[in-house]
Amino acid sequence: MVKVAIVGYGNLGRGVELAVKQTPDMEVMGVFTRRSPETVKTLGAAVFRMDELINYQLEIDVCILCGGSATDLPEQTPEITHHFNTVDSFDTHAKIPEHFAKVDAVAREHQKVSVISTGWDPGLFSLNRLYAQSILPQGQTNTFWGKGVSQGHSDALRRINGVADATQYTIPNTEVIEKLKAGETLELTTRDKHFRECFVVLEAGVDAEKIREEIVSMPNYFADYDTEVHFISQEELNQNHKAMPHGGTVLHTGVTNGETKQAIEYNLYLGSNPEFTASVLVAYARACVKLAAEQKFGAYTVFDIAPKYLSPKDVATLRRELL
Template sequence: MIRVAIIGYGNLGRGVERALKQNADMELAGVFSRREPATVQTDGASAYPLAELEDYKEKLDVCILCGGSATDLPIQTPAITKNFNTIDSFDTHAKIPEHFANVDRVAKEHQTVSIISTGWDPGLFSLNRLYAQSILPEGETYTFWGKGVSQGHSDALRRIVGVADAIQYTIPNNDVIEKLKAGEKMNLTTRDKHLRECFVVLAEGADEEAIRQEIVTMPNYFDEYDTTVHFISAEALKRDHQAMPHGGTVLRTGTTHEKTKQVIEYNLQLESNPEFTASVLVAYARACARLAKEKRYGAFTVLDIAPSYLSPIDDATLRRELL
């Protein structure tokens, strides 16, 4: 059995706990949180103080880190990798090389394994971009996200004075996707690829039109997109917008001999972003444990891991049943 610890217990941590129950070769050793353990309401797992994690060094095979990329993982992943094999979902794309270097240095020095930036983007989408451009070297790759909840954009809405609560959906332009799949050449702007739809609860006395204008002109979030704003009640937001769906498409359009058109498409439609991301983390935790057993120390990404390392099924059976 692969003994797993969950570090942090928000939406992603809860998803990991549920995903582990679907993997018979893994067992959850416990949840480690900065919160008081008595206040951590799990689905049955024991909760412990994060400060006591090192006391369990001989009792854990992999730690799955479920903190945020902005402030948690840049510090936690290198620190915890000093004593444990780790998995994280660090998703600040521009900072992945720096994060990798920091974790790789620690992992090699302390003879541990860490697989970083695991999930679906970065993660599975990264793999599909690599496969597609390697197979069709003459072509273009496009990534579309949604329809789904953008937590960062939703937070930006909630920070506006006069907004009591809000949620934002990123919506891909399906007309553009279909034209690309048909082989049409397009020079796409940010506005062409995605739409943004906002559902906003106003604070008492707030100016609806002023807030609408502040949203659609907000730099780095909405000003480059066609953005629709709906003002709704707090009850409607709670009733209709509590789920966390997401997904997207990786599309590679290219040509082979004599300009023969070829299209590669990979698509995800997720009712729960955190639960799906958690399932990816758990599969890569299995790979992490195997790499550690082979003493292949250091940091890795999904681009480095052989697909068979994700499966609990032996290699001979995989060759017989899946090839």
Template sequence: MIRVAIVGYGNLGRGVELALKQNPDMSLVGVFTRRAPDTVTTQGAQAYAMEDLVGKKAEIDVCILCGGSATDLPEQTPALTKDFNTVDSFDTHAKIPEHFERVNQVGKANQTLAVISTGWDPGLFSLNRLYAQSILPEGETYTFWGEGVSQGHSDALRRIPGVADATQYTIPNEEVIEALKAGQKMNVTTRDKHFRQCFVVLEENGDAAAVKEAIVTMPNYFAEYDTEVNFISQRELDKEHKAMPHGGKVLRTGTTGTDTQQVIEYNLALASNPEFTASVLVAYARACVRLAQEGHTGAMTVLDIAPKYLSPIADDILRRDLL
């Protein structure tokens, strides 16, 4: 039985609690939160203060870290990897190499293992980009997200001073997608591929102009995209923009042989982004514990881990049923 701690209990943490119920080889030790534990309503799990986590070290095989990438995970993952095996969903693509190096040093020094940047992008999409470009070396890879709610981008909005709440939609350019699949050669920029739509609730004294400027100039999140900012009431946000759909696709167009056109496409259509991301985290938590038991330390990503480590099924059964 793999013993799991959930660190952080927002949408992703709730998704992890649900996902663990579908994995009988895993048990939940508890939810660890910065809020007062008696104010946290879980789906059955015991809630503890963050300060209690290290005291339960002997009861925990892996911590699944459910904080945001903007400010939580850059600090939490290296800090907690000093004492625990960890899995996170750090998704600021431009900063993944830096995050990896920091966490890898901590894991090597403390004989623990961290699996970073899991989820679906980075995560499953990363794997499919690797497979596709390896199989079609003559070609181009394109990643499209949405239409849907980005948890990471929404969290980044909520961290802006003056913002009370916010939701961000990523909307792909379908015309570009269809042209690429048809074999059309295009010089596609980041701005061409997606549009970002933000719905923002201001704090009582929030400065709309300052908030909008902070959004559209935010590097790694909005500065590289055409971004629409809409200021609305909390009531409207709660009514119209609290569902969590998302998805996207990885597209590789290339040629083989004598200029034969080939297309590889991997697609996700998700009714609940946090629940799906949580399910990926849980599978990689299983892999993390198994690899740690084999003596691996430091940091790893989805690119380093063989698929069999994700499954609770024995290797010989996987070969029989899936190959």
């Protein structure tokens, strides 16, 4: 059995605990947290203090790092890769090359394997962009996200003075997707591809119109989109807008022989974003441990890993059953 340590226990860490339960070949050794262990309620996994991690090198095959990309992972992944094989979901696209270089150096020096930036985007969506563009070089790739909750945009709403709580949905323009699939060539702006819908709970006595204006004009987050804002009660938000669905589409449309239309479409429909992301992390944790067993040390992304490494089945069985 592959023994997994879960480092950090929010929604993603809990998703990893759930995902490991579904595998025939992996088990959770424990959860490691910066909080007081007795305050962390898992689904059964033992909880340890983060500073104890180093004492369990013999009991752990791979650490799945479930912290955030803003401050946790840039520090944690290189640090923990000194002592363990690691998997993370670092998703600050612009900083991936830097993160990769840092982790790769540590992994090679300390004979570890680290799979960085996995999940669904970066991750499965990246894979589909790569396969599609390699197969149909004369073509155009578009990625659409949603319908789903964007944590980053929800957080941006909650940082506004006068907003008590909020949930933001990213909504893809399905009309545009259908036109592309029908073979139309479109010049698409940011505004054409997605809408944004916000459900906002106001603090008492706040001017709703002022808040709406502040939201729709917020640079980077909302100014470039058509944004709809609904003011609702905390009760309604709690009841209808606290789930974490997400998903999206990678659509590559191309031509062969100058004008023969060909299209490749990859869709995800996710009831829970963190539980799905966690499931991807767990499959790549299996790959990570296999690569370490083959002494192929260093940092990896989804681009570097042959698909067979993700499966609990041996490759002869895969050829027989799935090819």
